[in-house]
Structure formats: C-alpha cells, structure tokens
Amino acid sequence: MSELIVSLHDVAPSKAELCRRWVEILNERNIRATLLVVPGKWNGASLDTSPQFVDWLRGAEADGHEIALHGYHHIVDAKYRTTHRRQLAGTLFARGCEEFWHLPYAEAHRRIRLGRETLEGYGFCPKGFVAPGWLMSPETMKALRQSDLLYTTTHTHFIDLLHGVEEKIISLSQRPNSVLTKGGIAVNFMATEVMRYLRAPMRLAIHPNDLINARVRNANLSIIDRFVNRGYETMTYAEKHQSLSAKLSTPDPVHPE
Ligand SMILES: [Zn+2]
Numbered sequence: 320m321s322e323l324i325v326s327l328h329d330v331a332p333s334k335a336e337l338c339r340r341w342v343e344i345l346n347e348r349n350i351r352a353t354l355l356v357v358p359g360k361w362n363g364a365s366l367d368t369s370p371q372f373v374d375w376l377r378g379a380e381a382d383g384h385e386i387a388l389h390g391y392h393h394i395v396d397a398k399y400r401t402t403h404r405r406q407l408a409g410t411l412f413a414r415g416c417e418e419f420w421h422l423p424y425a426e427a428h429r430r431i432r433l434g435r436e437t438l439e440g441y442g443f444c445p446k447g448f449v450a451p452g453w454l455m456s457p458e459t460m461k462a463l464r465q466s467d468l469l470y471t472t473t474h475t476h477f478i479d480l481l482h483g484v485e486e487k488i489i490s491l492s493q494r495p496n497s498v499l500t501k502g503g504i505a506v507n508f509m510a511t512e513v514m515r516y517l518r519a520p521m522r523l524a525i526h527p528n529d530l531i532n533a534r535v536r537n538a539n540l541s542i543i544d545r546f547v548n549r550g551y552e553t554m555t556y557a558e559k560h561q562s563l564s565a566k567l568s569t570p571d572p573v574h575p576e
Pocket of ligand 1: 451
C-alpha cells in the first residue's frame with residue numbers, strides 16, 4: 320500500500336494555539352502525524368516555562384501522534400556561519416531557520432543531545448530528528464549517524480540511520496504569506512496528482528501558520544483527503560522506520576527453480 324506521511328513542523332509553545340487546532344483537524348480525519356517539536360527556547364518561550372503546552376503534547380502523543388526533534392533553537396546562529404554561498408542558499412530555503420546548516424560536529428552533537436535530554440526530561444522518547452528547513456551541514460549528518468536516533472529526513476529522502484538506508488520520498492509544503500503562495504499551490508497540486516496517479520509514497524509538511532491562510536490550509540487538507548481516498552495509508556515517521564526495518568530484516572522470498 321502507498322504511504323502518506325504527514326508532519327507538523329515548528330511545534331512549540333509560541334505556536335501552541337495553531338498547533339492545537341492542526342492536531343484537532345488531523346484527529347477528526349484519523350490522521351496520526353509526526354509532531355516536530357522545537358525543544359529549546361524559541362520566540363521567547365520554551366517547554367520549561369510552558370507546562371500546559373507540555374501537557375497538551377502528552378495528550379497528542381496519547382492520541383497516536385509521534386513526538387520528534389526539530390532542531391534545538393530553530394534559528395541560525397551567526398557565530399557558525401560558513402561560506403557566503405551556503406549563507407545565500409540557507410537564507411533562500413529556510414529564511415533564518417537554518418540552525419543546523421553551518422554547524423560544526425561538536426555543536427551539532429551538543430544541540431542534538433540537549434534536544435533529546437529536554438524531551439526525555441518530560442517523558443518523551445524521540446526516535447528521529449528533522450532539521451529546520453531540512454538543512455544540515457555534513458557534520459550534522461555525521462553527528463546523527465553516530466547518535467542512536469533511528470532516522471532523519473531531507474527534502475527528498477527518508478534516511479534510516481540504523482541501517483544506513485535512504486528512501487526517496489518527496490516532501491511537499493506550501494508557503495503561506497508569500498507572493499509564491501498561489502503559484503506554489505498550483506505546482507504542488509499538479510505534483511500530487513502525478514504522484515497519486517503513480518501511487519508514489521508522499522510526505523506532506525504542514526506548518527502552524529498554514530492554518531491562518533485559508534488557501535494554504537485548504538490545499539493541505541485537500542491533499543490529505545485526495546491521497547486517503549486513493550487508498551494511501553497514513554503513518555508517522557517512526558512507523559515508516561518500523562516498516563522499513565521489517566522489510567530489511569525479511570529475507571527475499573526463495574523462488575522455485
Ligand atoms: Zn521548522
């Protein structure tokens with residue numbers, strides 16, 4: 320069966336109300352999503368100062384959603400900036416959120432560890448890490464490969480860190496509040512129609528602010544509904560990792576002579 324993985328990015332106390340409404344909408348559709356949580360301080364708020372938000376996260380997990388890591392502070396640190404070319408690419412694709420795009424090994428390792436410890440301190444057990452904007456330095460990838468996290472993702476691939484296997488699954492996301500919004504939605508619509516026809520696996524990345532723009536919100540919901548109606552199975556990233564692991568450990572069937 321073809322797979323649709325829905326992830327809600329930027330899950331953090333500063334976006335609490337929008338996240339809460341998205342999860343409510345997903346629950347109405349029986350969609351279990353991966354909630355990508357920013358564990359450190361971001362937009363002036365942190366988990367430590369937001370006990371109600373942490374309680375809500377626990378409830379979302381109890382509803383079947385997965386809690387995963389989404390960077391640490393979700394903001395680029397000028398201190399670590401590398402080449403001008405990389406700066407331009409980071410700003411273009413992540414608009415200041417490219418926290419892990421320039422990081423050296425030690426700092427990437429430290430932030431991944433801090434993020435895990437923060438979530439574990441609240442009783443969560445994150446299995447995966449998705450960098451803000453999907454942008455990672457080569458050293459971040461190295462730090463992830465040496466961690467015991469199970470997976471990470473890029474814009475185009477799901478990466479099984481445990482088995483060292485990558486699977487191409489395109490991720491689509493809309494861009495609210497941009498001159499590209501209308502055109503982007505039309506392009507995404509065409510792309511999803513082709514993927515749906517081919518029954519290709521798909522990822523949909525939702526952002527809290529998508530809810531504010533009716534056009535973007537409805538485009539996301541329409542993608543989910545059309546794929547589900549086509550018979551796609553929705554799953555979290557952790558479930559995707561589980562099913563990939565099961566496939567990898569199943570020997571190829573022996574064909575009769
Ligand atoms: Zn993000």
